[in-house]
Amino acid sequence: MAMILSAQTVNSQGEGTISSLKPVVQLEQISRIYGSGEAMVKACDRISLTIHRGEYCAIMGESGSGKTTLMNIIGCLDRPSHGRYRLDSVDVSHLGKNRLARIRNRQIGFVFQRYELLNNLTALENVILPMMYLGVGRRQRQRLATAALQRMGLGQRLDKRPTQLSGGQQQRVAIARAIVNRPLLLLADEPTGALDTHSAEAVMAIFDELHTNGMTIVMVTHSHDVACYSKRIIQVSDGRIVNDHLSPQEM
């Protein structure tokens, strides 16, 4: 499988090096409260967390522990009820929906458990889509999307629709779509949750490659085996971080 990822493709700054120690995500005492009174749920409870450029983190925890809520805040899909969130040193805690949407578009790539591709578009068109909002010219969009898919080993599948692809192939299209704008941060919520072992390993190999080329990655997973591909494991329970340590492969 041709999965050679050049630094230019994956590094948000277009550089091949990991400029260490620059914080990308800074959460300070973040809470997210749903409902009120009896029905109140503190999905995130005073979470403080810093993730630096080039880090590869896994967020783990039981069902209902607050992982997706935390990812949605990090990904600017949701805002904290309390606390401060700085993304790449910009305070985004109180930004309105439109500003958050713009930041998401430019800075963040998302990968979901169920791929979330548009079934009426080809693989190539799915990858082109995020560039439409950024005013990238037509030929440039074609060129970048083709290159991203080729790097995912899907150069022969550009014109296929999602229903003509396997789950693993669909997830690789979704990763191409997530990285094509060279995001600052790649977020993945259970990226291998719907895949067989072989396809999951292929996805993890891509993440490894992206990490090696400087991408900052945060993924949610239930699987200890998957988490072990990352470098740092953050464990969440009842909306709080209960453990934050190097992954076993780093020890």
Ligand SMILES: Nc1ncnc2c1ncn2[C@@H]1O[C@H](COP(=O)(O)OP(=O)(O)OP(=O)(O)O)[C@@H](O)[C@H]1O
């Ligand atoms: N929109 C919502 N309205 C009310 N409560 C919510 C909402 N979204 C999540 N919750 C609650 O917040 C808590 C955390 O949910 P969250 O989806 O973040 O957990 P999770 O760790 O991602 O779980 P899973 O592993 O099942 O995906 C749960 O108690 C959940 O019921």
Ligand SMILES: [Mg+2]
């Ligand atoms: Mg979840």
